[in-house]
Amino acid sequence: MRDSEFEFIRTLVYEHSRIKLGSDKRELVSARLGKRLRATNLDSIGEYCRFLQAGSCDDELSHLIDAISTNHTFFFREAAHFDFVRQHALPEMIERNRVERWPRFYAWSAACSSGEEPYSLATTLIEGLKGSTWGWHIEATDISRRILARANDAIYREETVSRLPPETLKAYFQRGIGPQEGNYRVRPNLRDRVSFHYLNLLKGEAPFRDPFHVIFCRNVMIYFDKETQEELVNRLARRLVPGGYLFVGHAESLSGIKHPLQLVKPATYRRPPQS
Numbered sequence: 072m073r074d075s076e077f078e079f080i081r082t083l084v085y086e087h088s089r090i091k092l093g094s095d096k097r098e099l100v101s102a103r104l105g106k107r108l109r110a111t112n113l114d115s116i117g118e119y120c121r122f123l124q125a126g127s128c129d130d131e132l133s134h135l136i137d138a139i140s141t142n143h144t145f146f147f148r149e150a151a152h153f154d155f156v157r158q159h160a161l162p163e164m165i166e167r168n169r170v171e172r173w174p175r176f177y178a179w180s181a182a183c184s185s186g187e188e189p190y191s192l193a194t195t196l197i198e199g200l201k202g203s204t205w206g207w208h209i210e211a212t213d214i215s216r217r218i219l220a221r222a223n224d225a226i227y228r229e230e231t232v233s234r235l236p237p238e239t240l241k242a243y244f245q246r247g248i249g250p251q252e253g254n255y256r257v258r259p260n261l262r263d264r265v266s267f268h269y270l271n272l273l274k275g276e277a278p279f280r281d282p283f284h285v286i287f288c289r290n291v292m293i294y295f296d297k298e299t300q301e302e303l304v305n306r307l308a309r310r311l312v313p314g315g316y317l318f319v320g321h322a323e324s325l326s327g328i329k330h331p332l333q334l335v336k337p338a339t340y341r342r343p344p345q346s
């Protein structure tokens with residue numbers, strides 16, 4: 072790939088998604104563009120750049136971001152966050168709800184990838200709210216339409232679910248038979264509680280009206296520069312109920328950025344209850 076082509080691609084990706092591609096990512100970008108060349112029937116990266124330059128290709132821009140960003144995730148990743156929800160956030164909100172009378176416990180998985188994060192949270196909430204009449208729902212968003220389609224299908228390979236406790240697997244997953252042998256599908260009792268939507272976290276406001284009790288925004292900010300992180304964290308903070316929690320990835324410290332949240336534990340922040 073020529074210098075000018077790499078510069079063009081990395082500027083475009085930054086403008087659209089705030090993902091910063093350092094010079095060390097040149098090989099990776101080049102490898103991942105191979106897929107896009109095949110999909111668009113173009114012969115060279117130069118042609119592909121001209122195709123993008125010609126405009127009127129918003130769809131291709133999304134495919135490009137998709138090819139470049141990483142969707143790596145797994146069930147109960149950074150498990151301490153799910154423990155915190157079960158042991159602290161949920162009991163606290165159940166208690167507060169006696170007075171607040173919120174319509175439901177409301178959560179947002181803000182860069183949900185293929186769904187492992189929101190479905191892990193869903194099993195946590197279903198267990199934690201057993202015996203309660205309080206409803207709950209999870210909104211799950213991502214910038215990748217391809218990955219959202221997988222999340223919506225909610226079908227996972229055996230290797231992906233094999234480390235879940237057997238009782239969780241039994242209660243919340245259906246084992247595939249025939250052509251689906253080796254696959255597990257999330258049962259409707261969880262699927263119906265999670266809604267997936269396309270959302271670029273850096274463009275415009277999320278289309279949700281009610282404030283959230285918890286927001287998971289994990290392992291996505293790592294790609295963004297400090298200024299973008301600050302803008303995003305402040306936007307997310309405004310979407311929390313007073314006393315609500317924001318979870319970020321353990322590699323994503325918010326130190327060095329201005330925000331109104333209190334640090335509760337590593338990678339766990341709270342909107343001040345009186346704010």
Ligand SMILES: C[S@@+](CC[C@H](N)C(=O)[O-])C[C@H]1O[C@@H](n2cnc3c(N)ncnc32)[C@H](O)[C@@H]1O
Nearest residue numbers: 142143144182184213214215271272289290291
């Ligand atoms: C590494 S995965 C993290 C998944 C999950 N949160 C976790 O921690 O396991 C990062 C996800 O962020 C998404 N993403 C990247 N930039 C985004 C943006 N600007 N808005 C929304 N999602 C974005 C990617 O498509 C990808 O699915």
